[in-house]
Each structure stands twice: as structure tokens, then as C-alpha cells.
Amino acid sequence: MQRKGHEVVFTVTTPAQPGAVAILQLSGRRDEVLPLLKRLTGRERYEDRRVYLTDYAGIDHGLTAVLPVQRIDHQVTAQLMPHGGLRVVQKMTDYLVSLGAIYEEQMDTMLMYPEANSRLEADVLAAIASAASPAAIGLLASQTQRWYEVIENQEVVDWGAVERDSERLNQLLKAPKVAVVGRPNVGKSALLNYLTGQNTAIVADLPGTTRDWVGAFVELAISDSALNDEVQLSNNVAVRWHDTPGLRTSNDEIEQEAIKLAKRVLDDADVLIAMRDTEQGFAELKGLDCVPDLYVMNKVDNKQIAEDQKSGCDKSTVMVSAMTGYGLDTLQKQIIEVLGLNLLLDKTSEMPLWAFCETLRIAVARRNVDSLEGYV
Template sequence: MQEINGEHLTIAAVATAVAPGQGGIAVIRLSGPQAQDAVRAVTCIPGDQPWASHRVLYGHVLAKGGVERIDEVLVVLMLAPRSFTGEDVVEIHCHGGVMAVQRVLERVLAQPGVRRAQPGEFSQRAVLNGRLDLTRAEAISDLVAARSQRAAQLAMAGVDGGVQQRIEMLRQRLLDQLSELEARVDFEEDLPPLDGEALLEELLDVRRALLQLVEDGQRSAALRQGLRVALVGRPNVGKSSLLNRLSRRERAIVTDLPGTTRDLLESEIVLEGVPITLLDTAGIRATQDAVEQIGIARSHDALVSADLVVLLFDLSDGWTADDESLRQLIPEGVPWLRVGNKADLVEGTGAAAAATADELEADVRFSAATGVGEAELVQGLLERCGALTDGALLLALNQRQGDLAAAAADALQRSQQVAADGLPWDFWTIDLRQAIQSLGEITGEELTESVLDRIFSRFCIGK
């Protein structure tokens, strides 16, 4: 982080979302040694209002020259060490929108020793100053980005320290075993024999717990990140109707004319707690229409980027050669669900037609017009892409944490080979130290500032 005269610069940023005409208030946050002086220099606080910690002051932000009032504000002081970052933190609560916020921030940034905060820098300072461990800081970012109630609940479990406590408990168990091993390396003749089988069982028990955390994290990934689901099919098989039904609104234009959808339409929904972006693609067919050709090209791109492809076909037409050609366009490794639409037209045409429809082996039979089969469609969609999560899932590691937990589990797995080879105790410590270091990187115990910079660069500005 940048420094001035050996001290950290004071940082400032807007800590709330800013959009024209949106939001009654906005918060500008400052943290660092010049926070109070900078805010004093730009505000007029009338009367005898004490600048004491955890007090709210009323006043105005003044333009340069100290005459024009930019905005009517509240100033909140949280002085070190009783603040989010552990430094002096001062917040200016001004009116929302764009212009007032921009002018107030410009006045703050013009003060000596103050610069614009980098993404995640407030949280990074909180970690470096010991106010937060790394898992809590990451959980706060996940909470801000949560797109569903379930994702917010998992993030809140991390904010409350659930991930940190679980990882630290496992790390302490490994540290206990490492201390026993190191004692035997240095003083084996003076200590009772160490039970190698019991030691190995303890290491493998920790490994099993880590693998369970990794699995839970993988199961919850869809809750945090959401899924991209591409709706693909021939023109006029009902892709737009399906989008509208799942979105519960007329998001796409629906007509009987082929090629109505000429661009890639997106609609964000939540199914069973999982955020999903539905991609309504243009019907893929041979066409001379230049605009429709662009839409079809984007449909091909959507197939590559999708987490799941829903391939619609018309039950009343049956599975055609064109449908099979579309199936072959789905990239290898991308899960797909075959959905027969217009079930309402088929089921009313007699037993022979129904039998023919059964032979099509559709994963789901559905009617966008009546909603028949919608529950089965949602269930099949989530199941096919592995997004069905156990309601008992209480906490989950993110991708970075899961990778480190898996690395620790791999290191502990190597202990089995060390034991099988009958190697001395000092060989056991090598992999054990590696596992302990990986777990320390999860909570921030073993991280360098440069690695922290990379982690927090993915946070939003102002957090």
C-alpha cells in the first residue's frame, strides 16, 4: 500500500451504490490518520458538537473557498481502534444520486494525504490490522454480492466466523501432531514411543473433514456464482415462451413467426435458491437475414459459455434431424437437458400420439402455454448441473479456500505413503507442515501482502 512519511495514506471512496435518481443517501468513507482532518477541512459543523468517537455530527460540506454549500450531511466518527479497519474511520452521509456525491468526494480527495481507495482496500486494512481474519473479509464480499437468500445465509455464516473456526480447529489438530513429531525428532530417547498408527488415523481424520468442506464448497458454488442456462432449439419451438414462464413476465416477444428472437435475451431469476441467468437464443437455422445471422452466431457463443443447455423440441413434430444437429453443436462436457415442449398439444390427440411422445425419451415433457411439467423442468435443470444443495448446508468454502483445503488434504494423503515406507518421524513433518501452511493461507495466517493485494483486488471499491 502507498505510504507517505512512513505512514499509510488516508483512503476515501463511496461505500454505497451510486446511480442517477437512485438512493436517498450515499456514504463516503475515509480511513487513515488524516481522516478527521480531511473531513474537518471540508465541512461546517455548527454549534458545539464534539468530535468524539462513535458520535454523529450534523453540518454541511462546503465548496473550495468555504462559502458555497455543496450538501447537507451527517458525519459519523469511529476512531481507532474501534472501527472496521482499526484506523480512524470517518463517514460522510450525504444525499444520493450522482452530482452531490461526486462533488463531496472530489473535495475530500483534494485534501493533503488523502487518495482514492483501491478495490477492497478497507477490508484489506482490516485484515492487516487484525480486525478481521481473511475468511470473514471474503464472506463480507460474498454477502454484498449475494444474489439469493440462500447465498446470503451462507455468506453470513462466514461473516460470523464459521469458516475461520472450522479451519482453525483443524489446523490446531495438525499443529498438535506436528509438535509431537518434532519432539520425537529432537528428544526421542527421552520420551515414550509415539503410536504411528494413531498419529496416521488422526491425520486422515482431519483429511476427511477437509474433503467434506471441499465437497460442500463445490455444492454451494451455484448458490454464490449463479448459473448460465442457454435455451436452445429450432425456431418456434417455444424458447421465448419458456423464458417468459420461468421469469413470470413477458420478457421476450412471442409470435408464430419463425425468427422472432434475433438477439440474445437474458433474464435473471432464482430457482430453489439458485440464481440463474436464462439466455433466450435465436432459433438456429439457415437464413439470409443479416440481423438474424448475428443473433444465431451469438447463440453458438452461448452454447460454449453456458453451465447448462436446455434443448427444446416440439413434441407434436417429434425429434427431427434438425434437433439432432443442434444436439451435436453442444460442446463436450456441457450438461444438457432435452425438453419436449407443447405437451398440451400432444396429450390431447389420443393414446397413439402419447405413446409416440413417450418414445422420444424427453427428459422433461413440458407446456410453456399451460405450465404442465414446470416443477419437473426446474428439478431436472438443477439436478443436471449439480446445483441441488442439501438444506442442511451451514457453511461453504469459496474457490480459493476450497483449493487450499484440497491442497492440505493432498499433503495429508501423502502421510499414508510415508507410514507405509516406515520412514523416520522427520519425514512425516514435511507434508504436515505443508498442510498447516495451506490452512493458514485460508485464514490469512500465512499470507504475504502481495497475495492479499491480489485477493482484495476482486472486491468492490468502498468495501
């Protein structure tokens, strides 16, 4: 967002919910920001990159720091860190407006991240801050160097490949939807609870227990025995997992309405999983505009059950146990493959070019990197 004239602008960078600390960022020319800070805090002098305990006009006490914006002369960003109560944040916002500062919901990334050495690096930091998946972080962090190499070395770019890879990798920024469908009591809710490690969905032996769809964020693990636990977690892919009501004929009007709503979720899913167990077959999926991407048999709770089921089960069916965790590594890997994120499983290939922001998407659409020289 471009600023008009010499305005002092600010935004709230922390979520609009109670927290221990809030962060408000105030940006503008140094000779305008510092006088405003003086009126807010009463402090005469601020040195760059130092943190001060300040009083915010009697509203609250908090930490304040002033950071010079790289690559933009005379521009600074002040970070104000009061307590994170919603009322405190609202009173701080109102007071800054009364001092003449202008609130912007979305601030220029160069002002949000004054430490960035380029606009691309600022966009990388903004994307990392909002990315849904831990797996995005390493890939995003490599993009400044990757795009610099393209321009510096005048590399020949396969633009079609960049578009395809970017479309898939964008799923790391906004989590894709995974929906599970099946008859009642085949273990859909138990599977969700195992993956989240908590009682996200109600589990009982009574068919129809889940009467509405239940959603939760689930991190799918990219299995690699050579990785330690810390590195493993940084490679996880976040998805929005939807546990839907069991599809069956019912005289319960409320349950049938919930099933109708769930079908909308199923039609909109990026990955649709059909689930059965060792006793019940797959549900009939009448009225859906899509077909399952994966077929899963649950309640394969020991090796003997697995051997007994193999002969009568299609080879493509993934056998799992939501009780023991058997087969869930395979299931998670197959979901990642359906999403087209196989490149995350290949540790030998170089980091792909990723058009993760608007400026890069425009350059890719034009098949020309000339516009990126001042950006990178």
C-alpha cells in the same frame, strides 16, 4: 489491499449509477480521518457510532457516521451518505482528493466492514454483499463458525471435498449461464417470460421473432413445501438465462448472423437446454462443441397432452408448460442438479466448508489451516 504509511483512503461502495443515496467510505487513523472530516463538514466533534446530518463543503447535505475498526488499533472508518446523483458523487470524490485522501477502487475488507470481529468475518460480509444468489447468504454466514471449529477442534479435513464443494458453490457468487436452444416458436421466449414474470423476450407466433439472444437474471426456486415464502426466496439460485434465436435455415442475413452469435453463447453455457414442443422435434445442433444437458418438451398445457406425449417421448425429457407453469419445479430442480448444487437440496447435511475467498483458497491448496489462525 495493504495501505501505505498513514494515508487516508476512500472508496465509493454504491454502484456507479443514479440512486437515492450514495455511500463513500473514508478510512485511516483516527487522528487523520477526524481532521479531514472537519475540513469537509465544518463539524468539530464526532462520537463513535452516532449519525450526524452534515454539510459537505456546500456540495450536498448528508448523513455521516464514524465507526471504529475492530481488531485494528486507532483505525476508524467514516461513512459519508450524500444524495446518489452521479454529479454529486463525482464532486465529493474530487473534493476528498483535494483534501489529500487517496481513492481506492477496492478497499481492504476490514476497513469496508469495521464491525467485523475478524478478517474472515469481513470477507464473509463482502461476499454476501456481492453474491448473485440468495442461497449464498446462509452458507456464507456459517463459514466463520465452520472454519473456527476446524482450527479449534483440529478437525481432519477432506481437502478434495472442500475443493469440489467450493468450485460448485462459487456459482452462487457469480451466476452461471443457462442457455436454451430449439426451433423457432417452440416457446423459448415464453418460458423466459414465465420465469422472470415479465416480458423480457418478445413472444409471437411468427418463427424467427427472437433474432438475437436475450439474457436475463432468473432465480431458480429450490422447492420445499415445508418452507414459508420468505425462507423459500432466501434459498433461490440466480442464473443468467439466455434465450437464443430459433435454429433454422433462413435467407435473412441478419437472422443468420444472430444465430452465429447465439452459437457462441451456447458453447459457453454451463447448462444447455434443448427445447421442442408437442408438434416440432428437437433442432439439429450442428456446429456446436457441446451436447444438451437437459431435454425439454414445452406446450404440455394440460394433463391430456401429457398423457398423449408420454408414449412417444424419452423418459428423461422434462415436460413443461410455459403457459401454466406445469413441470417448471422439476425443470428448475434438474438445472440445479446439473450445476452440481445438489447439496442445497439436502437439508439434513451439515454446512459445508467453503473456500470462497483468496485466503481460504490458498489454505486449501496448501492442505494446511495453520495460516488461518490469525485470520479466523
